[in-house]
Amino acid sequence: MLLPSIPENAMPALAPSVPSAPQRPPAEAVEAVLSGLAARFGNRVVTSKAVREQHANTTTWLPNQPPDAVVFPHSTEEVQDIVRLCARHRVPVIPYGTGTSLEGHVNAPFGGVSIDLREMNRVLAVHAEDLDCVVEPGITRKQLNEHLRDQGLFFPLDPGADASLGGMAATRCSGTNAVRYGTMKDVVLSLKVVLANGEVMTTSRRARKSSAGYDLTRLIVGSEGTLGVITELTLKLHGIPEAISSAVCPFQSIKGACDAVIATIQSGIPVARIEFMDEVQVRACNLYSKLSLRETPTLFLEFHGTEASVAEQAERFAEIAAAFGGGPSEWTTRPEERTRLWQARHDAYWAMVALRPGAKGFSTDVCVPISRLAECVVETRKDIDALGLVAPIVGHVGDGNFHVGPLVDMNNPAEIAAVEQFLERLVERALRMEGTCTGEHGVGQGKMKYLEAEHGAPALAAMRAIKLALDPLNLMNPGKIVAFA
Amino acid sequence: MLLPSIPENAMPALAPSVPSAPQRPPAEAVEAVLSGLAARFGNRVVTSKAVREQHANTTTWLPNQPPDAVVFPHSTEEVQDIVRLCARHRVPVIPYGTGTSLEGHVNAPFGGVSIDLREMNRVLAVHAEDLDCVVEPGITRKQLNEHLRDQGLFFPLDPGADASLGGMAATRCSGTNAVRYGTMKDVVLSLKVVLANGEVMTTSRRARKSSAGYDLTRLIVGSEGTLGVITELTLKLHGIPEAISSAVCPFQSIKGACDAVIATIQSGIPVARIEFMDEVQVRACNLYSKLSLRETPTLFLEFHGTEASVAEQAERFAEIAAAFGGGPSEWTTRPEERTRLWQARHDAYWAMVALRPGAKGFSTDVCVPISRLAECVVETRKDIDALGLVAPIVGHVGDGNFHVGPLVDMNNPAEIAAVEQFLERLVERALRMEGTCTGEHGVGQGKMKYLEAEHGAPALAAMRAIKLALDPLNLMNPGKIVAFA
Numbered sequence: 008m009l010l011p012s013i014p015e016n017a018m019p020a021l022a023p024s025v026p027s028a029p030q031r032p033p034a035e036a037v038e039a040v041l042s043g044l045a046a047r048f049g050n051r052v053v054t055s056k057a058v059r060e061q062h063a064n065t066t067t068w069l070p071n072q073p074p075d076a077v078v079f080p081h082s083t084e085e086v087q088d089i090v091r092l093c094a095r096h097r098v099p100v101i102p103y104g105t106g107t108s109l110e111g112h113v114n115a116p117f118g119g120v121s122i123d124l125r126e127m128n129r130v131l132a133v134h135a136e137d138l139d140c141v142v143e144p145g146i147t148r149k150q151l152n153e154h155l156r157d158q159g160l161f162f163p164l165d166p167g168a169d170a171s172l173g174g175m176a177a178t179r180c181s182g183t184n185a186v187r188y189g190t191m192k193d194v195v196l197s198l199k200v201v202l203a204n205g206e207v208m209t210t211s212r213r214a215r216k217s218s219a220g221y222d223l224t225r226l227i228v229g230s231e232g233t234l235g236v237i238t239e240l241t242l243k244l245h246g247i248p249e250a251i252s253s254a255v256c257p258f259q260s261i262k263g264a265c266d267a268v269i270a271t272i273q274s275g276i277p278v279a280r281i282e283f284m285d286e287v288q289v290r291a292c293n294l295y296s297k298l299s300l301r302e303t304p305t306l307f308l309e310f311h312g313t314e315a316s317v318a319e320q321a322e323r324f325a326e327i328a329a330a331f332g333g334g335p336s337e338w339t340t341r342p343e344e345r346t347r348l349w350q351a352r353h354d355a356y357w358a359m360v361a362l363r364p365g366a367k368g369f370s371t372d373v374c375v376p377i378s379r380l381a382e383c384v385v386e387t388r389k390d391i392d393a394l395g396l397v398a399p400i401v402g403h404v405g406d407g408n409f410h411v412g413p414l415v416d417m418n419n420p421a422e423i424a425a426v427e428q429f430l431e432r433l434v435e436r437a438l439r440m441e442g443t444c445t446g447e448h449g450v451g452q453g454k455m456k457y458l459e460a461e462h463g464a465p466a467l468a469a470m471r472a473i474k475l476a477l478d479p480l481n482l483m484n485p486g487k488i489v490a491f492a
Numbered sequence: 493m494l495l496p497s498i499p500e501n502a503m504p505a506l507a508p509s510v511p512s513a514p515q516r517p518p519a520e521a522v523e524a525v526l527s528g529l530a531a532r533f534g535n536r537v538v539t540s541k542a543v544r545e546q547h548a549n550t551t552t553w554l555p556n557q558p559p560d561a562v563v564f565p566h567s568t569e570e571v572q573d574i575v576r577l578c579a580r581h582r583v584p585v586i587p588y589g590t591g592t593s594l595e596g597h598v599n600a601p602f603g604g605v606s607i608d609l610r611e612m613n614r615v616l617a618v619h620a621e622d623l624d625c626v627v628e629p630g631i632t633r634k635q636l637n638e639h640l641r642d643q644g645l646f647f648p649l650d651p652g653a654d655a656s657l658g659g660m661a662a663t664r665c666s667g668t669n670a671v672r673y674g675t676m677k678d679v680v681l682s683l684k685v686v687l688a689n690g691e692v693m694t695t696s697r698r699a700r701k702s703s704a705g706y707d708l709t710r711l712i713v714g715s716e717g718t719l720g721v722i723t724e725l726t727l728k729l730h731g732i733p734e735a736i737s738s739a740v741c742p743f744q745s746i747k748g749a750c751d752a753v754i755a756t757i758q759s760g761i762p763v764a765r766i767e768f769m770d771e772v773q774v775r776a777c778n779l780y781s782k783l784s785l786r787e788t789p790t791l792f793l794e795f796h797g798t799e800a801s802v803a804e805q806a807e808r809f810a811e812i813a814a815a816f817g818g819g820p821s822e823w824t825t826r827p828e829e830r831t832r833l834w835q836a837r838h839d840a841y842w843a844m845v846a847l848r849p850g851a852k853g854f855s856t857d858v859c860v861p862i863s864r865l866a867e868c869v870v871e872t873r874k875d876i877d878a879l880g881l882v883a884p885i886v887g888h889v890g891d892g893n894f895h896v897g898p899l900v901d902m903n904n905p906a907e908i909a910a911v912e913q914f915l916e917r918l919v920e921r922a923l924r925m926e927g928t929c930t931g932e933h934g935v936g937q938g939k940m941k942y943l944e945a946e947h948g949a950p951a952l953a954a955m956r957a958i959k960l961a962l963d964p965l966n967l968m969n970p971g972k973i974v975a976f977a
Contacts, residue, residue: 225710
């Protein structure tokens with residue numbers, strides 16, 4: 008049989024042709040967009056330096072790269088108009104929630120228009136019988152829970168900051184409750200998304216599950232505005248538990264605390280939160296939140312369920328803690344005490360920053376398989392101590408996820424360089440332990456450089472191909488997650 | 493200010509150019525592939541008609557479209573070689589697990605090579621401390637659970653059929669335990685995938701969560717082999733529960749049973765399984781599995797937890813059931829009785845088919861928000877009765893998901909036409925109730941025609957764009973999920 012001669016290089020290319028490296032659009036294009044926006048949105052377009060800078064960068068240590076304008080739409084249709092106008096003139100758009108992201112997600116390295124969604128903050132529907140709701144992206148998690156409380160429902164995810172739901176979906180946020188209730192990938196049922204071409208895509212139906220085609224919902228969750236602008240979310244809810252109890256449990260060592268977490272998860276106790284603070288963070292919280300906790304590695308816990316099941320969970324945890332040198336736990340079921348305790352946990356970032364006035368917090372996170380957690384945290388603590396850094400460790404350890412927040416004197420280039428090297432080692436350590444460079448903060452600009460080491464070249468090429476398929480002109484939050492050099 | 497004149501049609505196109513309609517590759521191309529495969533795989537390439545037909549179609553009612561050959565690889569590298577060889581000659585590949593899919597997923601409408609993964613069925617690692625494992629795609633769920641049992645672990649998803657894990661991931665399978673443990677999208681941590689260009693992509697790390705870029709894992713789960721061939725899976729596991737109890741609870745009406753399910757889910761009882769059978773299906777199971785259940789709408793339940801929590805759950809369910817005219821329940825905690833009961837549930841498909849010897853079962857599924865479940869099931873039952881069909885209803889009702897299995901005389905064109913219209917009405921009904929055309933069976937060939945009605949044109953265009961970005965020559969299981977006409 009004669010084989011047809013087909014050259015080896017006839018293999019399909021994975022990605023379509025890559026666009027040229029992105030650059031700032033010409034001034035005339037930006038002018039055209041600003042003038043079009045002004046005509047359409049009047050004083051809902053802001054170009055003052057202060058507002059533009061605020062929209063580029065709030066809690067990140069990366070340099071501020073302000074957009075050319077900020078616009079405040081009121082509807083999906085208005086977002087479509089903004090995206091279409093910008094697309095016509097090849098000007099980037101950057102969606103903006105509350106600006107609490109940590110890796111430069113809302114920076115505008117190529118200028119463009121920041122779409123601030125805060126005025127799209129309505130609850131469009133609550134389906135109590137289906138345990139779901141439909142909201143606009145600008146509503147924050149506290150606003151949503153305020154709205155839901157009377158119906159005995161709550162939205163569980165809690166990243167600490169009072170972030171917007173749109174931003175939480177865009178960064179695949181998780182937070183303190185994720186060990187029980189999952190991350191945003193688990194609680195988003197459907198999204199409405201304005202695509203790069205201005206069309207509106209609905210990613211899924213309101214049914215609890217579906218096998219009807221590619222999972223566009225999960226593709227958008229975590230895409231950080233690079234594939235489209237989220238303008239509506241359908242979210243899973245939960246009934247407020249009959250009983251909630253909280254505890255603070257001190258340990259003698261980091262390893263003891265981490266090992267207790269591992270054993271708790273392995274034993275199947277459905278713990279709702281299990282949070283770790285090292286002694287540096289506990290000291291920071293004592294100072295900032297006026298607490299009097301023992302300054303030692305500590306777990307903060309919460310159990311949800313019926314009265315009986317909460318009591319049973321607490322009892323089983325206490326046995327485990329004791330086996331790893333932990334306890335005695337202080338328990339509370341009183342709502343005001345629980346609130347005070349978790350407020351302190353949520354203020355951990357600010358408490359940390361207050362430890363070294365004038366310094367900037369380089370908040371970062373990694374996540375490893377839980378069997379490697381103790382090892383990873385202990386090695387990280389050693390690295391911090393060897394460098395002489397002030398860097399508290401705090402984490403959602405039930406998922407193997409922890410945060411480190413070196414406090415850096417931004418006037419000291421040697422210190423900045425040392426911290427940058429520390430951050431690289433932290434990521435290398437997590438990757439070596441089969442972990443990820445970010446468990447919940449996202450990629451933004453800060454972690455782009457780690458993606459190839461984490462995922463390998465074929466996965467990164469697939470991400471690039473998907474980005475270009477949905478945003479061929481690279482105008483949706485360009486310069487984040489995947490780069491085109 | 494003078495606006496630059498940019499034409500309206502400068503809007504970015506969402507999708508890259510669409511390839512011409514797919515067609516069978518020329519005979520010489522197929523010959524070249526067969527000869528290349530024979531040289532590489534020897535007698536692991538099979539071209540007999542019986543084997544090819546068996547690989548095209550087992551449990552579906554759609555016409556059999558056999559591949560040109562079936563090959564049995566032993567490693568990721570061998571799958572790469574097959575994909576590369578086929579790509580070079582523009583010949584399709586169709587991954588094959590156990591052939592238990594229901595919508596023509598493994599048909600080969602344009603010919604090509606069926607990659608049967610049954611010989612890649614090893615457990616590569618069990619990380620008991622992380623509650624995960626790494627397996628090859630050909631292992632079946634029963635084989636995996638057999639392997640895990642000694643370590644006190646189990647993999648919870650259970651679609652009834654003893655499907656392969658690769659196939660379960662490819663179809664975003666769920667089954668009876670999904671109400672508690674989620675679907676394949678929730679239990680897959682990472683996948684190794686051979687892409688259209690022959691490269692191997694790893695979708696994620698082994699950490700429990702990550703925000704590091706696009707969710708490639710969830711993109712591949714449910715993609716039915718159209719984006720690549722899964723050659724390795726990292727899966728979440730669970731500890732075998734301390735206590736398990738099962739119950740059968742008869743109801744006076746379909747509506748009573750469905751309303752009891754809704755109330756159970758809303759009340760937050762963490763039921764592990766809650767399955768519905770209508771009286772026709774109960775009769776079928778009595779006949780097929782030699783049971784003596786009351787022939788009335790019935791719920792099958794299972795509770796997992798500690799002894800105390802299982803007892804508490806059962807008690808709370810009994811109260812709810814009574815309020816909706818259900819009960820008394822028959823309970824069992826004896827493993828052999830539980831097994832017998834769930835075996836009957838799993839044999840529902842075969843029991844159904846046995847109801848009308850010689851007939852073909854048109855098994856289909858839809859899923860609706862749970863608040864619409866009773867209405868949807870009752871309307872469907874009425875439609876069945878009006879048509880005079882034999883069509884049992886059985887379902888994973890805790891998710892709002894149910895199956896209908898009309899038994900059709902394939903020699904009666906009028907009956908086939910009536911059933912096809914019934915299936916269309918069923919999907920229309922589900923979509924009208926904010927549901928999906930398939931909760932767990934997937935799209936395959938059978939449900940492609942519903943995707944635009946379900947998702948809308950922009951979402952379908954996005955799916956097409958993604959397909960072309962990752963498989964520009966449309967060689968990965970072509971003619972499934974998205975079509976290019």
